Amino acid sequence: GAGAGAGAGAGAGGAIKDPAEEVVAETRRGDGKIERTFADGRKLLIFSNGTKKEVFPDGGSLVHFSNKDVKHTFPDGRVVYFYSETQTTHTTFADGLEVFEFSNRQQEKHFPDGSKEIMFPDGTLKFIHHNKEEESIFPDGTVQRILRDGTRVIEFTNGLRETVKPDGTKTRDSLPPRDSNHQGLRAGTAAAGRGVGVRAGGL
Secondary structure, rough: OOHHHHHHHOOOOOOOOHHHHOOOEHHHEOOOEEEEEEEEOEEEEEOOOOEEEEEOOOOOEEEEEEOOOOOEEOOOOOEEEOOOOOOEEEEEEOOEEEEEEEEOEEHHHHHHOOOEEEEEEOOEEEOOOOOEEEEEEOOOOOEEEEEOOEEEEEEEEEEEEEEEEOHHHOOEEEOHHHHHHHHHHHHHHHHHHHOOOOHHHHO
């Protein structure tokens, strides 16, 4: 952006200062806070504890906390918070969706209705529905559902289905062909929708 342009325009006599970086106003308060206004409309607040907050003309802001956490607020209402200690990124969208990305590459989506979608590092995809029922799709295509009463239903890729009741009773039967096709579609759909597109490196 502007910095690159300034660098490209530097002459033999030294770098040319970017006009946008010119400080047009500066206020120092008694509590140690410094407020600077730049020619491009940005404002920089420097707090006594080391926290720095940039406020952009479009309504966005970028905060660097003294503990190295970073909070980026975008004009569309999206907020990306990076926790330095745990290397975790938490993105909140304007519609209430929350996305967590952990250092072990686990990703979680928390939806406004209370449901969750979790992608584990090994490729397992787990859905927790708003009614508290759970569904997991494993890398080999096996699907496990946990119903509200605690019953586990496991659908294997060989067409067998095992049902385990809360009292430990097990039954096995064969999946109808349409269920097998449905399972394949679910697995394919899940695989296609795994990415969340927000990375810590985007800050």
